[in-house]
Amino acid sequence: MSASKILIVDDEPTIVRLLDMSLKSDGYTTCTASSGEEALAVFEKQSPDIVVTDIKMPGMDGLELLKKIKDLDPDKEVIIVTGHGDIDSTITALQYGASDFINKPVRDEALAIALERAESKIRIREQLAAYTQNLEEKVAEATVEIRRRSNFQRLLIHSSHDAIVAFDRDWQIVVYNPEAARIFSKRARDVLNKMTIEDLYPPQLAAHFKKEAKNGTDDREDIPWKEMVLETRDKKQIPVRYATSVLHEKKEFMGIVNFFQDLTEIKRLERELIQSERMAAIGQTVSGLAHYVKNILIGLKGGSYVVNVGFQNDNMEKIKTGWQTIQKNIERVANLTQDMLTYSKERSPEVALCSPDEIVSEVKDLISDFAESNDIEIVTQCEPDLGQMWLDPGTVHRSLLNLVNNAIDACLQEEDPDRRFKVEIRTRKNEDGAAVFEVEDNGCGMDEETKTKLFTPMFSSKGGKGTGLGLLVTKKLVEEHRGTIDIDTRLGYGSVFTVTLPERPETARDQNDK
Amino acid sequence: MGKKILVVDDDPDVRSFVLTVLEENQYTPMVACDGVEGLEVIQKEMPDLVILDVLMPRGSGIRLYRHLKTDDALKAIPVIMFTGIALRSFLKSQKVLEAFKGEKIPEPDIYLEKPVEPQELVDAIRKKLD
Numbered sequence: 278m279s280a281s282k283i284l285i286v287d288d289e290p291t292i293v294r295l296l297d298m299s300l301k302s303d304g305y306t307t308c309t310a311s312s313g314e315e316a317l318a319v320f321e322k323q324s325p326d327i328v329v330t331d332i333k334m335p336g337m338d339g340l341e342l343l344k345k346i347k348d349l350d351p352d353k354e355v356i357i358v359t360g361h362g363d364i365d366s367t368i369t370a371l372q373y374g375a376s377d378f379i380n381k382p383v384r385d386e387a388l389a390i391a392l393e394r395a396e397s398k399i400r401i402r403e404q405l406a407a408y409t410q411n412l413e414e415k416v417a418e419a420t421v422e423i424r425r426r427s428n429f430q431r432l433l434i435h436s437s438h439d440a441i442v443a444f445d446r447d448w449q450i451v452v453y454n455p456e457a458a459r460i461f462s463k464r465a466r467d468v469l470n471k472m473t474i475e476d477l478y479p480p481q482l483a484a485h486f487k488k489e490a491k492n493g494t495d496d497r498e499d500i501p502w503k504e505m506v507l508e509t510r511d512k513k514q515i516p517v518r519y520a521t522s523v524l525h526e527k528k529e530f531m532g533i534v535n536f537f538q539d540l541t542e543i544k545r546l547e548r549e550l551i552q553s554e555r556m557a558a559i560g561q562t563v564s565g566l567a568h569y570v571k572n573i574l575i576g577l578k579g580g581s582y583v584v585n586v587g588f589q590n591d592n593m594e595k596i597k598t599g600w601q602t603i604q605k606n607i608e609r610v611a612n613l614t615q616d617m618l619t620y621s622k623e624r625s626p627e628v629a630l631c632s633p634d635e636i637v638s639e640v641k642d643l644i645s646d647f648a649e650s651n652d653i654e655i656v657t658q659c660e661p662d663l664g665q666m667w668l669d670p671g672t673v674h675r676s677l678l679n680l681v682n683n684a685i686d687a688c689l690q691e692e693d694p695d696r697r698f699k700v701e702i703r704t705r706k707n708e709d710g711a712a713v714f715e716v717e718d719n720g721c722g723m724d725e726e727t728k729t730k731l732f733t734p735m736f737s738s739k740g741g742k743g744t745g746l747g748l749l750v751t752k753k754l755v756e757e758h759r760g761t762i763d764i765d766t767r768l769g770y771g772s773v774f775t776v777t778l779p780e781r782p783e784t785a786r787d788q789n790d791k
Numbered sequence: 792m793g794k795k796i797l798v799v800d801d802d803p804d805v806r807s808f809v810l811t812v813l814e815e816n817q818y819t820p821m822v823a824c825d826g827v828e829g830l831e832v833i834q835k836e837m838p839d840l841v842i843l844d845v846l847m848p849r850g851s852g853i854r855l856y857r858h859l860k861t862d863d864a865l866k867a868i869p870v871i872m873f874t875g876i877a878l879r880s881f882l883k884s885q886k887v888l889e890a891f892k893g894e895k896i897p898e899p900d901i902y903l904e905k906p907v908e909p910q911e912l913v914d915a916i917r918k919k920l921d
Contacts, residue, residue: 580808
């Protein structure tokens with residue numbers, strides 16, 4: 278604060294001059310007047326911070342001047358100079374709001390202290406004013422902000438696509454947005470601050486949330502999304518997904534908030550999606566099958582043509598050849614039908630005590646002629662013998678036959694003219710005592726893409742010569758046996774298929790019990 | 792003695808069918824089970840016509856066809872493609888191969904999609920040979 282401006286008022290010019298000199302030398306700015314009237318005029322013109330006035334003056338005296346100045350500006354400080362023992366005037370001056378008194382004759386120290394006090398009063402008042410004004414501004418700002426935020430939150434809750442319902446500690450409904458009104462088919466004005474949780478929620482759900490509220494102790498406990506079918510009080514069934522926040526303050530229960538999402542539309546879309554996927558799968562299946570069936574038809578037509586020619590020419594050889602073709606294709610239809618049935622029906626393994634190694638040699642016998650005619654060696658490696666095991670012999674047989682046939686096809690598709698093709702069938706027990714069957718070939722192998730598509734329905738890498746069902750059926754049989762099927766393959770070098778089947782004696786007993 | 796016709800097909804049923812059709816129409820049939828064997832027979836026997844499957848193990852029909860059409864000694868032999876593969880797919884594979892190898896191969900003289908009636912096959916053969 279810059280040095281104060283002081284107005285000195287006294288009817289004695291000497292005193293005025295003395296005080297004026299003294300205060301100037303202390304660094305104050307001064308102005309002077311020799312009467313009350315003059316003082317008022319100077320005051321209005323110069324607006325001093327502090328007035329030092331003699332009390333006794335002709336005309337307007339010090340007290341009247343004090344009163345007028347305080348009327349003009351209550352913040353100005355007025356120091357009254359009085360004679361000794363003038364108690365009545367002193368009291369009046371105090372009533373008028375004088376800030377200090379000094380006795381005549383005016384001593385420098387007394388004046389200095391009075392001025393300092395007056396200045397500090399002014400300073401405090403100024404600071405207070407600044408602070409108060411600042412505070413008012415801050416409050417105004419905060420009010421705007423709070424209003425804005427609360428509006429924002431209200432809008433947020435109002436326009437949320439989730440239904441939001443909140444309860445206070447007495448389970449009164451205090452938040453209930455339009456989406457909530459839609460789901461629960463009750464108007465906000467009938468619900469807000471009128472209903473409790475039991476009035477809105479089905480009894481079980483209300484009880485559930487009340488229980489959740491008791492459990493919580495933290496500031497806020499979020500209970501993650503769950504799904505349920507909400508039965509509203511007007512008996513509507515609505516599939517919803519809901520989340521809950523239990524609110525606590527200082528470990529005390531404050532209320533809970535529920536968020537509901539109506540899943541009706543999503544469920545409908547899901548159903549449509551599943552339906553369209555099913556249609557697509559059927560489409561794929563039908564076109565894959567049509568291709569395969571066409572090939573069987575070609576075989577049957579060709580075979581019957583050859584048989585006819587045989588009859589016409591009385592050529593037994595032709596009849597035999599044609600008949601073989603026909604029989605082979607009848608067999609293909611039979612296999613296809615069986616594969617389709619196996620694939621489409623749930624089936625539990627028919628477990629019996631059987632010898633896996635015997636099944637391996639049966640399979641080998643079945644395909645050895647065909648393999649030999651294509652220069653493919655079939656090797657079996659069954660040492661040590663697995664003995665008798667509780668397995669479904671049908672699963673073992675079909676799986677192995679499928680895998681060995683695939684292995685032979687893989688050899689036929691490989692174009693390396695120098696390679697000696699070999700398919701090896703190995704059996705062993707793993708550490709868990711499960712039977713492990715490995716079928717390895719050194720045929721064409723597979724790239725990653727083919728490998729990932731292996732178990733896709735109707736996927737075949739054999740052109741029209743595969744149904745695309747073989748591996749799928751194998752996988753299904755193996756999984757129904759609670760086993761696994763693994764593939765290790767390298768394009769151009771061959772593949773190993775590993776089927777692991779755990780023993781299932783309990784299944785055999787179940788079947789016997791039935 | 793009828794003209795020599797080679798059937799290259801890995802499916803024994805198709806071979807016996809085509810063989811019978813050829814015999815019934817007084818041609819001299821020959822058979823091969825795959826592309827590699829097919830080329831051997833062609834070089835040895837120089838048939839008047841080749842009936843060629845597309846998808847076969849060990850040297851596909853596509854490879855054998857391209858070989859025939861780029862070998863000066865063999866390119867005059869007419870070829871009937873006889874296959875379960877749709878013509879569209881076959882032509883597409885040819886286009887890809889042409890772009891890849893940078894050589895243009897004439898399209899097959901006749902392309903028959905299985906199944907084929909015996910008479911259709913005979914008509915196709917006559918068209919090329921008579």
